[in-house]
Amino acid sequence: MQGDDPDTLVKTRPSRQHLTTPAEGVDEETKALDGYVPGELIGQGGIGEVIAAHDLRIGRDVAVKRLKSRMPAADEVSRFMREARIQARLDHPTIPPVYDVGTDKEGRPYFTMKRLAGTTLVELLSAPEPNRPRLLRAFAEVCTAIDFAHSRGVVHRDLKPGNVMLGDYGDVYVLDWGLARVVGEAIAEVRTDDIDSLDIRSGDILGTPGYMAPEQLQRVGDTGRPADIYALGSILFEILAGEPLHPRGPTAIASTVGNEAVTSPAKRRSDRAVPPELDSVCTSMLAIDPSSRPTARKVAERVQAYLDGDRDVARRKTMAVDLVWTARASVNEGRRADAMRLAGRALALDPESAGAAEIVTTLMLEPPAEPPPELRDALRAADETGVRRHARTAVIAYLAIASFLPIAAWNGIKRWDIVLGVFGASILMAAAALLISLRPRRSMASMIGYALGNVILLALLSRMAGPFTFVPALACVVIMSSMAYPTFTERPAVLLVLIVVGFLVPIGLEHEGLLSMTWEIDGGKLISHAGALSLQGTPTLAMLIGASVATIAIAGIHAARIYRAGRDAQRRLLMQTWHLRQLLPH
Known part of the structure; x- marks a missing residue:
């Protein structure tokens, strides 16, 4: 089971100081990388590690990823090299480029890639007030990168907030292609015949529970492009709802397979004013039936359209009418706070809603016969x-x-x-x-x-x-x-x-x-x-x-x-x- 953060992660905002001599504490094996001056260890995972280095031939800072084991097994070497091949052939601005592949003096394979600086989506989502527009723009770019990979017949299979990095200058990167799978049926011409599909034994799980699609947990060999869409939907849900789709820990698998989670961010968190356009696309991405999920390109287009100001006016008016009726029922039941929130959401959806305006005006100007507890505290x-x-x-x-x-x-x-x-x-x-x-x-x-x-x-x-x-x-x-x-x-x-x-x-x-x-x-x-x-x-x-x-x-x-x-x-x-x-x- 591969549930930890990826071993291709690089350190957040690493030092940009150029290296001319090996850093203190670096072992002799690491110093043996021909043509590179190694630096500090900036990330490690299950089988690999990433160190900072300086390429003496070209004069640029890079990140070097290599296997940790001094005597790696054949399947570890194969998996490591397939990651390098996949990442190198996905030539896209949102996918870190691979510069070089080689072996050190100990015979361990390594490859160098762009050295990144930025903040992972995990850190941005945990902020007290995340910048939703910024996160949505980054999400749209991630979807574009995944659509590019899908067109080359590659499925990521481990998309999650920890594998998305936002750079300091507006750049976005999708990390950790170590679990990627070649599914064939490439839309664009790309050579994949020398990359194995990383098929695994029944019962094994590769990915992160909570972001894995149901079919990825139940039928590992059938995992295809829709599994990435489900993972992207889980990320979008977290951006919109402010909380994960599935619980963390051992219950994540049961929640995913049992279809227990509410997949609509608007229904899960009615207090967050989730736009209906994004709520609709998120819900469709989390459909149980893989064939019902949209493509990554379609998702990117719909999110970008929302960011560009495109709104489903008819849908918003219909939702506003429903909210007004619910608000009136809340007023009749004496639940003024709920009525005010519902009427406010109706006005946000349809600023011309006279019914919502009437409810808000009445509640603002006419005091309640029996003030609610929070109002009583304020009056006191x-x-x-x-x-x-x-x-x-x-x-x-x-x-x-x-x-x-x-x-x-x-x-x-x-x-x-x-x-x-x-x-x-x-x-x-x-x-x-x-x-x-x-x-x-x-x-x-x-x-x-x-x-x-x-x-x-x-x-x-x-x-x-x-x-x-x-x-x-x-x-x-x-x-x-x-x-x-x-x-x-x-x-x-x-x-x-x-x-x-x-x-x-x-x-x-x-x-x-x-x-x-x-x-x-x-x-x-x-x-x-x-x-x-x-x-x-x-x-x-x-x-x-x-x-x-x-x-x-x-x-x-x-x-x-x-x-x-x-x-x-x-x-x-x-x-x-x-x-x-x-x-x-x-």
Whole structure:
């Protein structure tokens, strides 16, 4: 079984330094290559190895392939020489040319070929975001090379991403012709009578499972050109779907022979927007019946036509209609994400699809009754950002209230317990707001506690300066600020009731004589008494003006933040809607 990477591989991007003396560590047998200065070992496989060398006669760098065994068996020599003959007679830009054939002083055969530099398709396919157009262009060139080989009666039999190299300057190469088979029926005139067909015993497997055709695994002697087409289809599938057609390892044979794999890249990976033209050709290349597979030339033409912009418009419109119906069913079932993806694919296939445009517009502009989990997470994150912003503003507001303690002391204090209570409550509320800004996701109970803290602060302010001074305005500021928190946005009545009750309870207790009066109505006048402060001249006027200005400023800051956020959100929505309408068919 020949499943490893080929022994004709050369090192990726080898050193281009010209050799004038043998490299260190090279054995004496290798130094014995007449006319060549050997370099480092750059690749090896089951029976052969490849070394870098410099051709002294012509003055160019080459790759020398030779058998590893110092006493190779006759069949190994025969297989090695047939590879050299096949590769030498396939004179094509995508097939590395053979320059020379000979034997070293130990009697081991070798041949020299073009020294390559580049990246194998395996490495490019494993990149995070492979360049699909580049890979498709290279694939079309590989198909052209295989069509050329088929026209000469040669079947590769081991096509896979590891045997395709993309050079640094746009060149593409098909490597490892060691398992190639001469099938006769050459379309072009080429001599193959001195090349045996490498027939093998029943039960032996030559190739790489996962890329071998079913008939190549079941009827080895009947392997022909369609087997290469199946291998090419497996490579195209990997380019389009981003994953192998068959699983790696021992299950690859069962998957191939049992016809278990989904051969349509579009059906296997519906999220990758596989073009229908390429999906169709890939599926036909992977047909179980070898006679149903297209030729390599036909595949190259269809891939190149797609790269040149040729599209099957009628097929795309039909597929778009089917996707629109499926998207509508997804909408009815509440699967909005699936519906959006399907409608988007329909628009990609048919940009004039009014049905797809209608679905996309509806889903974009009409919110779902029950958001899907990923949308709920995004909305929750947005709420947390808003909570952090408002909580930071609240910290400043509470500290501003606490800062009035020096002014109150200057004015004169009658009851330190109430004034210190206001100061302490302000500091505690500032700390609570800071904790909310750091961890905005809070339980209902903790937010009720936050609201009760505001109630206590307002009640103490009412007892300190009277309930009919700046306290009602400050209560409005507290409500406006706290409504920014989702708990109270969804349940505004809870906050309103708590604040109103907190405002009315001290008034009621005073009216019933349970607390000393801070207000009275006498002779048509409403008289307010500062229950904890002494009222006297300039200090009192300064305190009242300062408290009023602070209340106005805090209210203005909160209002500006709230309305600016709402205005920005509305403008973003309107701009997104406008751009969406320009994108979609009218």
